[in-house]
Structures are given as C-alpha cells and as structure tokens.
Amino acid sequence: MLGLLGVVVHAQSALSVHLTLGNPSAAIASADTPNNHLILKPQYALAYSSRSGGPRWVAWHLAADWLGPVSRAGTFRADPALPPGAHRVTSACYALSGYDRGHLCPSADRTSTAADNQATFSMANILPQAPDNNQGPWARFEAYCRGLVRQGCELYILAGGEGTRGAIDAGRINVPDRIWKIVVVLPQGERDLERVAPTTRVIVVDLPNEQGIRAADWRIFRSNVDTLEHYTGFDFLSLVPVEIQATIEARVDDE
Ligand code: MN
Numbered sequence: 196m197l198g199l200l201g202v203v204v205h206a207q208s209a210l211s212v213h214l215t216l217g218n219p220s221a222a223i224a225s226a227d228t229p230n231n232h233l234i235l236k237p238q239y240a241l242a243y244s245s246r247s248g249g250p251r252w253v254a255w256h257l258a259a260d261w262l263g264p265v266s267r268a269g270t271f272r273a274d275p276a277l278p279p280g281a282h283r284v285t286s287a288c289y290a291l292s293g294y295d296r297g298h299l300c301p302s303a304d305r306t307s308t309a310a311d312n313q314a315t316f317s318m319a320n321i322l323p324q325a326p327d328n329n330q331g332p333w334a335r336f337e338a339y340c341r342g343l344v345r346q347g348c349e350l351y352i353l354a355g356g357e358g359t360r361g362a363i364d365a366g367r368i369n370v371p372d373r374i375w376k377i378v379v380v381l382p383q384g385e386r387d388l389e390r391v392a393p394t395t396r397v398i399v400v401d402l403p404n405e406q407g408i409r410a411a412d413w414r415i416f417r418s419n420v421d422t423l424e425h426y427t428g429f430d431f432l433s434l435v436p437v438e439i440q441a442t443i444e445a446r447v448d449d450e
C-alpha cells in the first residue's frame with residue numbers, strides 16, 4: 196500500500212504528563228535547537244525560542260490535585276534552563292513596556308505547593324500580553340477552566356503566541372500578534388490519552404493581543420485547532436489517533 200509509505204511512526208512517548216497528548220513542535224532539549232528548545236519542569240513543559248525571547252507554547256495538565264491553598268508568589272525570575280546563548284529575560288525587560296508579564300500556565304493553576312506556584316513565575320512561561328487581554332477575557336477563560344476542574348474534569352492545556360505586533364526590550368522580546376489556548380476536557384480518570392474520543396470537548400480561543408477587549412466575552416474568540424495548526428505550523432494533539440484528531444480539531448466549541 197503506497198499510502199503506508201507516508202505514515203510517520205510515532206515512537207515518541209510522553210516525556211512528561213504535560214505532553215500526554217503530544218509535543219506540538221517536536222521540541223528537544225539540545226544546544227542545536229535554540230528556537231525550539233524543550234524545557235521540562237514538574238509543573239509544565241514548554242518550547243522556548245531564543246529568537247523571540249519567550250515560549251512558543253506551554254503545555255500543562257490541570258486537575259484537582261494541582262489546586263490548593265497557596266497564594267500568588269509574584270516573584271518573577273529568569274529561567275535557569277534557557278538554551279545556551281539565549282538572552283536572559285528578566286522581569287526588568289518588561290518594565291515600562293506597556294505590556295503585562297502574561298503567564299501562559301497561570302499562577303492560579305498551580306496552588307498546591309509554594310514550589311509549584313513559584314515555577315509559574317519563570318520568565319520562560321511569560322509573554323508580553325496587552326493588559327486588556329490578560330486581565331479581561333483571557334483571565335476569565337482561565338477561571339472558567341478551573342471551574343471545569345472543580346466540576347470533576349481534568350484538562351490538557353496548551354497556550355502560546357503567534358505573529359508579531361512589535362518588540363520590547365530593545366527588540367529582544369517579540370510581542371505576539373495573537374495569543375491562543377487549547378483546552379482538552381476529560382472527566383477525571385485514568386489512561387487519559389486512550390480516553391480522547393471524537394466526542395471529547397476541545398475549547399480553542401484565539402485572542403488579539405491588544406487593548407480595547409477588556410469587557411469582551413472569551414466565547415467570541417473561539418476557534419478550532421485546525422486554524423491554529425495552519426498558522427503556527429505545529430501539530431497539536433499529535434499522539435491522539437489521526438481520525439480522532441480530524442474530528443476534534445475541526446470543531447468549534449459552542450457550549
Ligand atoms: Mn494572566
């Protein structure tokens with residue numbers, strides 16, 4: 196069967212719970228991949244780009260055991276695991292930029308221990324985010340997702356930026372044009388990859404990284420995985436069987 200010649204065998208197995216559904220850019224932790232550099236932490240996984248001075252995507256699992264009583268650490272720090280030669284992005288690089296230090300994996304998603312919360316303040320988990328986006332629909336969607344967890348769901352979440360709206364820190368940090376998130380919603384359970392089905396709810400939002408949207412409902416920014424794959428070049432949910440990907444990646448959530 197000629198068609199089989201085109202099949203890519205996925206020897207890839209998840210290196211981390213956060214990559215259970217795949218590694219969207221096939222990032223690796225090599226000195227040769229400064230712009231697609233895998234950083235794995237107990238709390239999340241990400242692909243770092245030295246060129247853009249931030250993450251290409253961040254992936255994290257969210258379930259009830261990640262949520263607890265710890266309050267927001269607030270102490271932004273340079274990440275110690277950046278690729279060799281990468282500009283060391285610190286909190287000061289964002290000063291007076293007009294942009295928030297926007298968490299991809301939110302502080303409030305990691306409140307079980309102080310170490311987990313502190314990990315979200317790595318600058319490798321941060322993008323320059325317009326305040327009306329970050330503090331408006333983006334924050335309300337984050338809260339909505341935690342609400343799903345409190346209702347008995349567990350989530351696999353991916354978030355990142357795309358495109359260029361400008362730059363800060365003397366051109367060393369790209370300001371993305373859009374900021375997106377993908378949320379795969381499962382009932383709390385075991386063997387999560389095997390449970391992803393054509394009926395699985397997948398919520399995608401894709402927001403302009405701009406002022407003026409603070410009061411907007413996050414629901415008006417819903418999109419689908421296929422659209423994000425088209426403009427990022429990533430393959431999301433790549434460990435999910437392709438027939439199931441085809442269904443859940445085309446759907447736009449309307450719940
Ligand atoms: Mn935020």
Ligand code: MN
Pocket residue numbers: 424430431432433440444
């Ligand atoms: Mn895909």
